[in-house]
Amino acid sequence: MRVSWSPLLHLLLCLIATNVATAAGADTTRLDIGLVVFDAGIPEDPTHNKDLGIFPRIREAEARYLPFALRQTLVDTNQWGPVRVLPDPDPGTELLITGRIIDSDGITLEVQVQAVDSRGVEWINQVYRESSSEDDYQTQRANGERPFQELYDRVAADIYAVASQLSSAEIEKINQLSLLRYAVELAPAAFGSYYTRSEEGRYRLLRLPAHDDPMLERIKRVREQEYVFIDTVDEQYATLFSNMAPTYDLWRQYNREQSLYQDAHEERLAERSKKRRGSYQAMKQIYNNYRWSKIQEQEAARLATGFNNEVEPTIMRLQGRVIELEGSLEDQYREWRKILHSIYLLETGAAG
Amino acid sequence: MCGQMLNTKSLCVFTSRWVSASALLLISALLTACAQSPAPRQVAARDESIDFSGSWEMDYGHSDNVDDRLRSIYNELRRAAERRARSRGAEGSNRGAALSMGRSEGQSMSAIVALARLADYITTSQVLTIEQSEIDITVEREDNFALGCSFVDDTPEPVINELGSELCGWVAHQLVFLISLPEGLRVNHRMTLAADGQRLHIATTVSNSSTTNPFTLNRVYYRFDPMPPDYACKYTLSKGNVCSRANSS
Numbered sequence: 319m320r321v322s323w324s325p326l327l328h329l330l331l332c333l334i335a336t337n338v339a340t341a342a343g344a345d346t347t348r349l350d351i352g353l354v355v356f357d358a359g360i361p362e363d364p365t366h367n368k369d370l371g372i373f374p375r376i377r378e379a380e381a382r383y384l385p386f387a388l389r390q391t392l393v394d395t396n397q398w399g400p401v402r403v404l405p406d407p408d409p410g411t412e413l414l415i416t417g418r419i420i421d422s423d424g425i426t427l428e429v430q431v432q433a434v435d436s437r438g439v440e441w442i443n444q445v446y447r448e449s450s451s452e453d454d455y456q457t458q459r460a461n462g463e464r465p466f467q468e469l470y471d472r473v474a475a476d477i478y479a480v481a482s483q484l485s486s487a488e489i490e491k492i493n494q495l496s497l498l499r500y501a502v503e504l505a506p507a508a509f510g511s512y513y514t515r516s517e518e519g520r521y522r523l524l525r526l527p528a529h530d531d532p533m534l535e536r537i538k539r540v541r542e543q544e545y546v547f548i549d550t551v552d553e554q555y556a557t558l559f560s561n562m563a564p565t566y567d568l569w570r571q572y573n574r575e576q577s578l579y580q581d582a583h584e585e586r587l588a589e590r591s592k593k594r595r596g597s598y599q600a601m602k603q604i605y606n607n608y609r610w611s612k613i614q615e616q617e618a619a620r621l622a623t624g625f626n627n628e629v630e631p632t633i634m635r636l637q638g639r640v641i642e643l644e645g646s647l648e649d650q651y652r653e654w655r656k657i658l659h660s661i662y663l664l665e666t667g668a669a670g
Numbered sequence: 671m672c673g674q675m676l677n678t679k680s681l682c683v684f685t686s687r688w689v690s691a692s693a694l695l696l697i698s699a700l701l702t703a704c705a706q707s708p709a710p711r712q713v714a715a716r717d718e719s720i721d722f723s724g725s726w727e728m729d730y731g732h733s734d735n736v737d738d739r740l741r742s743i744y745n746e747l748r749r750a751a752e753r754r755a756r757s758r759g760a761e762g763s764n765r766g767a768a769l770s771m772g773r774s775e776g777q778s779m780s781a782i783v784a785l786a787r788l789a790d791y792i793t794t795s796q797v798l799t800i801e802q803s804e805i806d807i808t809v810e811r812e813d814n815f816a817l818g819c820s821f822v823d824d825t826p827e828p829v830i831n832e833l834g835s836e837l838c839g840w841v842a843h844q845l846v847f848l849i850s851l852p853e854g855l856r857v858n859h860r861m862t863l864a865a866d867g868q869r870l871h872i873a874t875t876v877s878n879s880s881t882t883n884p885f886t887l888n889r890v891y892y893r894f895d896p897m898p899p900d901y902a903c904k905y906t907l908s909k910g911n912v913c914s915r916a917n918s919s
Contacts, residue, residue, distance in 0.1 A: 565907050572907075595853055596880040598784040602791060604851050608834040612815030615831070624907035 346481040351401040352411030356381040357418040373622040386559040391470035402548050403555045410500025424574030427466040436496035438520040441480040501537040504662045540658050569625045726798040726891035734888045736790045785885035789876045793889050817847050854879020
């Protein structure tokens with residue numbers, strides 16, 4: 319009997335290729351990432367803002383700026399599928415990254431970052447902290463680098479370290495659950511039985527719809543339309559990012575210099591020589607200590623105003639553009655999702 | 671109820687334009703007790719037409735000269751010493767009255783000189799720029815920190831940092847800033863607008879817990895227009911002040 323070696327050889331080659339792929343980690347470029355605008359970390363009680371050195375409007379701008387900086391880093395690695403900045407969390411995202419600004423004063427950037435995939439599996443949830451060095455701003459600006467780039471690099475590396483441990487099957491599951499969770503948002507009755515959710519927030523796939531399920535095709539189409547919207551929004555974040563970057567870096571640099579001066583001033587205060595109480599020199603020193611502390615505070619506030627004056631027009635444009643819907647960008651996103659939902663209901667005849 | 675900064679005597683209270691006259695009376699009393707500086711005896715609700723806004727330049731001709739003030743205080747102390755000497759039946763002549771200005775007067779004088787020099791140092795700003803609205807006021811002082819006051823809160827709250835505290839408010843037609851610093855040092859600025867709105871008077875009183883007498887220095891400022899009013903300027907971080915014609919689109 320004559321044996322054809324060709325199909326066997328092909329099968330063998332396929333097995334080898336699969337093993338190689340598994341050994342090198344699954345293909346993470348099949349994973350989409352959604353980065354939600356960060357929580358600005360502004361205390362509810364505004365009286366604490368001053369003590370914490372927080373200028374709320376700058377923090378709000380940072381909350382939009384920092385995720386985009388992280389997005390750029392993730393995109394530059396070429397390890398992922400599309401990476402989008404979202405105004406609100408999207409449960410259907412394959413990997414959803416959220417963050418909260420803890421501290422940002424030019425010297426230190428501290429953010430809490432969490433990444434959760436569509437299975438409800440938490441990849442990372444930790445505080446990242448990075449300090450700037452003396453020549454960071456000048457050197458990095460000259461080289462076109464971002465200050466605190468190492469922080470973004472660390473986040474990107476940690477996420478990739480988790481991703482690289484995933485098997486192809488796990489990535490497949492993440493893809494499937496992402497689509498089904500999105501589908502449930504539009505048609506809970508039709509897709510709600512395909513997976514379960516545990517008390518811990520983990521999602522488990524029970525079965526899959528047929529490959530050519532027409533409802534799922536519709537869901538995919540609606541989802542593509544949402545991506546078009548998100549990509550338009552993303553362009554606005556990109557504009558904000560590029561317009562804001564020089565001013566923001568300048569603000570962080572000034573803030574850094576101010577903080578360093580303040581520290582040095584406090585050291586000088588601690589070392590000051592004791593002058594005779596009630597003498598002109600002693601009283602002048604007391605007054606000057608207060609005077610410099612106030613000048614310092616007021617200079618920081620002035621810089622914040624300068625920052626706002628420069629960045630606000632861009633933020634206003636960001637909020638006013640995209641499509642002619644009322645409200646902020648965040649409201650528009652919610653509005654858009656409602657419209658998509660309505661479109662789906664009309665298409666399926668479920669409306670009315 | 672007063673500022674609790676650094677065990678200094680209490681600072682006093684801020685008021686807003688909505689605070690009642692009785693509250694103002696209380697504030698006035700506290701101002702007197704705490705800041706050891708003269709407070710108005712009769713207090714009325716703030717006159718809302720008072721607007722300090724604008725640019726002001728020091729009028730040296732109408733402002734106090736520290737040396738003159740010190741000379742007059744010195745003469746007062748000297749006369750007091752003479753009166754005491756006479757009443758003690760000391761050998762009656764004025765001979766050596768100055769010399770007989772005892773240790774306590776001498777100490778008082780040196781303490782007052784120190785306070786006077788400090789008051790002079792604190793009030794050297796030649797130009798003030800004041801922005802006032804319904805809710806707050808900012809007094810920018812050349813080469814010094816800006817004095818700020820919010821008129822929003824009904825409850826007076828001192829603004830405290832690690833090196834001192836501030837309290838401010840209206841006492842009738844005057845705007846008062848009280849700064850309380852370590853070692854019992856207190857600075858009180860009392861701003862009054864002239865009836866024609868063209869002169870600003872600031873009485874700065876400096877006192878110290880270790881001396882009995884505060885020292886007050888009066889500065890007078892006159893209004894000036896720093897820039898044609900049809901220019902609107904905005905401070906930006908990368909370009910500094912950017913000015914444009916207010917009417918240009």
